[in-house]
Amino acid sequence: MPKDAERGKTGGTPFRKERSDMETIFESLTQTAARLNDTADAANALLREANERLATIGAGVSYTVRRFALRQELFSRYDEDSDLQVDAGHDLHVLCYGKIYGTWQIGIQIQHYKPGTSGIADDYDLVGAEEEPVLNADRELRIKAASMLPDFLRAYTEHLAKLSDELK
Numbered sequence: 001m002p003k004d005a006e007r008g009k010t011g012g013t014p015f016r017k018e019r020s021d022m023e024t025i026f027e028s029l030t031q032t033a034a035r036l037n038d039t040a041d042a043a044n045a046l047l048r049e050a051n052e053r054l055a056t057i058g059a060g061v062s063y064t065v066r067r068f069a070l071r072q073e074l075f076s077r078y079d080e081d082s083d084l085q086v087d088a089g090h091d092l093h094v095l096c097y098g099k100i101y102g103t104w105q106i107g108i109q110i111q112h113y114k115p116g117t118s119g120i121a122d123d124y125d126l127v128g129a130e131e132e133p134v135l136n137a138d139r140e141l142r143i144k145a146a147s148m149l150p151d152f153l154r155a156y157t158e159h160l161a162k163l164s165d166e167l168k
Helices: 003-010 016-057 139-166
Strands: 063-079 085-102 103-115 126-134
Touching: 003 126, 016 103, 016 139, 063 103, 085 126, 085 139, 103 139
Parallel strands: none
Antiparallel strands: 063 085, 085 103, 103 126
C-alpha cells in the first residue's frame, strides 16, 4: 500500500513530515536570501562608487581582458546528420570598462565564440560581443565583479600607464 494511503487510513495528516521539512527548508532559504541580499547591496554600492570615481578621473580608454572572466556558458546542438550532440560554442562574460549606452562605465562584455575551422580541439573563433552595464547584470555577476574589482582596477591602471608610455 502506498505511503500516502497508509497515512490517510490511520487518521494521520497527509504530508505532515513533508510540510515540516519544507518549513525548515524555507526558514533556511529566507536566512540565506537575506545574507545574499546584503552581499548584493554591498557589491552594488562598491560598483557605483567605482563608476563615479572612474567618471571623475575621465581616462576615456576602454579595457577588457579575458582573465577577468565572470562566467562561461556552453552551448550544444543536436546534429541530425551524425545523430550526436555537438559543440555549438560558448559565451564568455568578462568584466570590462568602456562607453556603454553612451556613458563610460564598468560593464560586462559578453563574448560569443563558435568552434573554429582549424579542426583543433578547443579552438574557438570570436564571432561577436556586446556589453551591458555591470549594474544591470544578474546578482551573481555583480557580486563576482565586485570581488574582482581591485585586481581589475590595478590592471586597468597598468594598461593606462603602458599606453601613456607608448604615446610619448
